[in-house]
Structures are given as C-alpha cells and as structure tokens.
Amino acid sequence: MKNILIVGCGLLGSSILRRIHKKKITNKIFIYEKSISNISKIKKLKLPGIIVKKLEEGVRKSDLIILCTPMSEYKNIILKMNEHLSKKIIITDIGSSKIETSKIIKKFLRKDIVWIQGHPISGSEVSGPENGKHDIFENKWCVLIKDKDTKKKHLTMLSNFWNKMGSKITIMTAEKHDKIFSITSHLPHLIAYNLVKSAQDFEKIQNYDLIKYSAGGLRDFSRIAASNEIMWRDIFFNNKQNISKAIDLFIKNLNSFKKDINSKNDKSILYKLIQTKKVRSKIIKLKQDVSKPDFGRS
The missing domain is CATH 3.40.50.720 (NAD(P)-binding Rossmann-like Domain)
Structure with a gap:
C-alpha cells in the first residue's frame, strides 16, 4: 500500500x-x-x-x-x-x-x-x-x-x-463480534456511566458531598465513564439488541446478589464472589493486563 x-x-x-x-x-x-x-x-x-x-x-x-x-x-x-x-x-x-x-x-x-x-x-x-x-x-x-x-x-x-x-x-462475523463486545466492552461502559450517574443522584438526594470520598471502585468506574460521549452513544444505538440482552442478564444477576444479601445467604454469595474472582486471574494469564496491584498505578 x-x-x-x-x-x-x-x-x-x-x-x-x-x-x-x-x-x-x-x-x-x-x-x-x-x-x-x-x-x-x-x-x-x-x-x-x-x-x-x-x-x-x-x-x-x-x-x-x-x-x-x-x-x-x-x-x-x-x-x-x-x-x-x-x-x-x-x-x-x-x-x-x-x-x-x-x-x-x-x-x-x-x-x-x-x-x-x-x-x-x-x-x-x-x-x-x-x-x-x-x-x-x-x-x-x-x-x-x-x-x-x-x-x-x-x-x-x-x-x-x-x-x-x-x-x-x-x-x-459481524454477528459474533457484536455479541462478544456487548458483554466485554459495551455493558461495562454502560454500567460505568450508570454507576457514576447513580452517585450523582445519591449526592443530590442525600445532600452529601460524597464525590470527594470516592474509593477505588467509583474512581475506576469514573475513568471509564469519562469516555467520548458521541462514540459511546453510537455504539449503544448500533448494538442495541445485543446490549439490551446483556442488560437483562446483568439485572437478573444483580437481583440474585440482592436476594443473597437480604437473606444473608453465606454459601451462595461466597460461591459467586470466588467464581467471579477467577476472571481477573484469567485476564492476567492471557496478558490482557498486568498483575500489579491497583492496575499498575505507582
């Protein structure tokens, strides 16, 4: 070329x-x-x-x-x-x-x-x-x-x-691509945007200055939620069917966590936490990230 x-x-x-x-x-x-x-x-x-x-x-x-x-x-x-x-x-x-x-x-x-x-x-x-x-x-x-x-x-x-x-x-294929990235990329970004919005709404309702107390979780989600809004609007609209299905699955699992918490189901929630924790190890093993604590921040 x-x-x-x-x-x-x-x-x-x-x-x-x-x-x-x-x-x-x-x-x-x-x-x-x-x-x-x-x-x-x-x-x-x-x-x-x-x-x-x-x-x-x-x-x-x-x-x-x-x-x-x-x-x-x-x-x-x-x-x-x-x-x-x-x-x-x-x-x-x-x-x-x-x-x-x-x-x-x-x-x-x-x-x-x-x-x-x-x-x-x-x-x-x-x-x-x-x-x-x-x-x-x-x-x-x-x-x-x-x-x-x-x-x-x-x-x-x-x-x-x-x-x-x-x-x-x-x-x-385009079909396989959009299904995969609805879960690995598009849903995580949507969750990040929604979590930061929830923090903003909570701050207004409670009248707390909570953003300055952002722990690692909110801080890291806020980084993702700082992404380009035009690009992500286009992604959400273009892959709406797969993202909608991913949202439904997320809500189902979120409700399951809610049920375990309210009933103090020790066995069920510990199993979920241990199983999901394994994903981080797999990501590092596949060299998609580094193993340093706090995403390698100094």
Missing part, C-alpha cells in the same frame, strides 16, 4: 498515524479531519502526514482508507467518497459495533468497492490527537470481519497491515 488516508484524526486516528510513520508502512499518509481544533493540534504537534482540505482529494490519492470517525458519520462519508473511489482501493474502519454499520456499507457504498470492517481493541477514556500513542496497538487484538463476499486476498492484505501495526489478528 503506497498511500493511506486516515479519516478522522482523534485518539485512535492519530495513534494509527504515528504507528504507520514509525514503522514506515507506507509512502504517504493523508489526513482528513473536520475539526478545526484537531487540525490545529495536529499542526502544533507536528504530526507526520499531509492534511487535505477536501475528502475527495485524499480519496483519489490513496490505496487504503481507514475511517476513524464516529459511526454516525459513515453514511455521509460514503456518499462523499463514492464517485472518487478507485476499484483497487480498500476501505476499513475501527468502529466498535458492526451489524448496523454493515447495513449502511451495503446500502450506500458502491458495489465494486472493497470494505473490510476492523476493530482494533485499543483505546482510552481520553480523546484528541494530543493523546495518541504509537504503541497503543502493540500486542493487542484486532478483529477483522469476514462475510460471504469477503475475498481472501483482501483479508490477507489487511491482516498484514495490522500485523505491521503490532496487533494480533482474529477473524469473525
């Missing part, structure tokens, strides 16, 4: 930009960014890449296009790109839900254009190009979506790209 266009240069877009440059993956990197603030930051940071004022300018010059925008922008971007796309081009994205975006792609993208959906499992609660890191994808999973029309050669090309970025590749 000679030239790459990054559409949207926030946290992950700028991290992709930094990594491509560091690993010398391509000849030229083009950047299309709508935010005047982000453009100013990119220039101030002297990030590598050529900023294009018009989307079509970058599209015509590129072999690979990577969408790093909120998923609610996909339709408009596709409609702007369509007439300028070469048949040899490959498009991918980094969106966190896939079924609904698959429908948008199939409905609006030109039928002779290849789009393979991607999802690098990386990120942070902070946003903006100033927070990007070149090593954010190192040894992290990147999911590539395969459907009945996906050709092996295109999947291989994109797999090779993400391997060069430092990622480990796994391939699955």
